[in-house]
Amino acid sequence: xxxxxxxxxxxxxxxxxxxxxxxxxxxxxxxxxxxxxxxxxxxxxxxxxxxxxxxxxxxxxxxxxxxxxxxxxxxxxxxxxxxxxxxxxxxxxxxxxxxxxxxxxxxxxxxxxxxxxxxxxxxxxxxxxxxxxxxxxxxxxxxxxxxxxxxxxxxxxxxxxxxxxxxxxxxxxxxxxxxxxxxxxxxxxxxxxxxxxxxxxxxxxxxxxxxxxxxxxxxxxxxxxxxxxxxxxxxxxx
Numbered sequence: 001x002x003x004x005x006x007x008x009x010x011x012x013x014x015x016x017x018x019x020x021x022x023x024x025x026x027x028x029x030x031x032x033x034x035x036x037x038x039x040x041x042x043x044x045x046x047x048x049x050x051x052x053x054x055x056x057x058x059x060x061x062x063x064x065x066x067x068x069x070x071x072x073x074x075x076x077x078x079x080x081x082x083x084x085x086x087x088x089x090x091x092x093x094x095x096x097x098x099x100x101x102x103x104x105x106x107x108x109x110x111x112x113x114x115x116x117x118x119x120x121x122x123x124x125x126x127x128x129x130x131x132x133x134x135x136x137x138x139x140x141x142x143x144x145x146x147x148x149x150x151x152x153x154x155x156x157x158x159x160x161x162x163x164x165x166x167x168x169x170x171x172x173x174x175x176x177x178x179x180x181x182x183x184x185x186x187x188x189x190x191x192x193x194x195x196x197x198x199x200x201x202x203x204x205x206x207x208x209x210x211x212x213x214x215x216x217x218x219x220x221x222x223x224x225x226x227x228x229x230x231x232x233x234x235x236x237x238x
Contacts, residue, residue: 002184003183005181008177009179016218019168020037020216021049022035023036052208053176053202054101060201061201064236070083078098078116099120100194102119120186123178124177124178144166149162150162
């Protein structure tokens with residue numbers, strides 16, 4: 001296995017509806033938010049963790065593959081592909097997903113046997129785009145907003161269980177960078193196409209929490225104009 005190239009995919013993530021990636025704050029503060037979002041510990045600016053992008057893209061590709069019933073909700077691994085109920089096409093597709101995103105080190109022998117090799121794709125954390133950030137600062141715009149929510153009693157129509165949800169407002173922009181290692185044996189797998197299909201699926205779904213309530217709709221704006229044109233024409237369910 002020989003490393004031929006490392007493909008860099010860069011651009012911006014444009015937030016179309018409020019984006020919420022929770023911080024998991026375990027401290028209770030008087031007057032504080034119920035549900036804060038993740039922020040850089042030094043600048044306190046919101047960012048999108050690379051793990052959030054990678055996890056959501058992978059889960060969408062696994063859903064599309066039809067292999068979720070065999071994994072019982074856990075990330076796809078080589079052991080799941082041993083099930084005799086999985087078709088040859090599904091197994092081939094599953095191997096591509098594992099090559100792209102990797103699997104646990106406990107399957108070292110099988111990784112060698114299947115010639116999986118190292119994880120191909122890496123997602124960097126996404127900080128605020130500098131141009132957008134400066135425009136927001138100049139205009140006195142906040143980097144986050146607080147949305148109040150509650151539930152409504154279906155009989156009395158009384159609002160119950162009020163809560164405050166912090167999120168990044170629509171229109172915000174983040175810089176993203178994804179790298180893809182290309183090996184001499186990967187040509188027939190077209191892993192770059194699989195990655196783009198996963199990113200396309202993400203634009204059709206949602207990133208972060210509360211997606212069923214309209215949060216987390218995003219779009220990608222690639223720095224490479226040719227790639228952008230290709231992505232716009234791409235059909236994730238072809």
